[in-house]
Amino acid sequence: MPIGKKFVEIRLVLDAFDQVDCEYVFALRSKILMDSLSVWTNCAFYQTGIESGVPHVDDLCRNIFFDQIDWLEDHPIMSGKLCLSTDQLSYGNSIVAGSIGQGERLARAAQLFHEARIMLLSAPHLHNDTAAALLISALEVVSLIDEPPKNCASCGQPIYKISRRVADLGVRHLGAGAKWIFDRHYKRRSSYLHRGVPHAAQPYTGSAIPQLDPQGIEGCALPTPVGAPMNLMEFTSCIIRAEMRSEVAARSLAAP
Structure with a gap:
């Protein structure tokens, strides 16, 4: 429940053996819940404990839901406060009840998304490539299928086609015009993780000086602010939602 511009109060009713067990269960499920909240709002959440001087949750209106389920940019804000949809409330209740644990596919994807969002907010130009890698990994987790992969006819090794799965996932939710975005980001992740090639590494000092770079995107060296994967972040959260x-x-x- 939002209780101010920067604070959200989370209360959970839990079954536990004793206080120690209750604190453990709360820590476990509140983490999954905060990861999901990040996906639902495009925000980052940190556990701060009890804060003084903020309104109490009981003093605010309840059951105000955000009904624009296909939103993509910015945040789900109504009357100046972050709001959730009814299906997100249902999903959150399943987390609190223990029906959705940290090993669930979408819970794992939400954790990766949340970590990327924290990076982009805490040090925007220092972790662009790492955050983008986490976002693509989140989509990779979402695209996981239960069927075993087919084997190569020549060598007998499994054929996973992960990049195609990620692109197909993006197309299914955002349309065929989005395919190139996921293809490009997947290739960038591979270049960054396996060859150490960043997307945008030129220092930015207040003005950008165009420079050529054979290894850069379209032959150009890009300043670090250009490398922030904001569209990918918004697309990823939209797909997970x-x-x-x-x-x-x-x-x-x-x-x-």
């Missing part, structure tokens, strides 16, 4: 909605719907159909 859509997958979470689908999971909530599937759970509702499966419920007796």
Whole structure:
């Protein structure tokens, strides 16, 4: 529940054996919940404990939901406060109840997204490539399928086609016009992780001087601010939110 411009109060009703067990369960489930909140709002969340001087949650209106489920940019804000949709509330309740744990596919993807979001907010120009790698990895986790991969006819090794899965995931949620974005970011991640090639590494001192770089994007050396993967961040959270909605719907159909 939002209780100010910078604070969100989380209260959980948990089953536990004793106080120690309760604190452990709270720490575990609140972490999953904060990761999901990051996906739902495009914000980063940190556990701060009890803060004095902020409104109490009971003093604010309840059950104000954000109904624009296909939003992409910025944050889901109503009346100056972050809001959630009804399906996100349902997903959050499943986290609190323990039905969705940290090993769940979308929970793992949300954790990677949250880590990337924290990096981009804490030191925007220092972790662009690492954050982008985490975002692509989050999409890779979302795209995981249960069926075993096919084997190569020549060598017998599994064929995973991960890059295609990530691109197909993006196309399924954002349309065919988005395919090149995911293809490009996947290649950049591979170049960064396996060859140490950053996307944008030129220092920025207040003005940008165009320079050629055979190893750079389209032959140009790019200043670090240009390398911030903001569109990828927004696309990734949008896709994970859509997958979470689908999971909530599937759970509702499966419920007796």
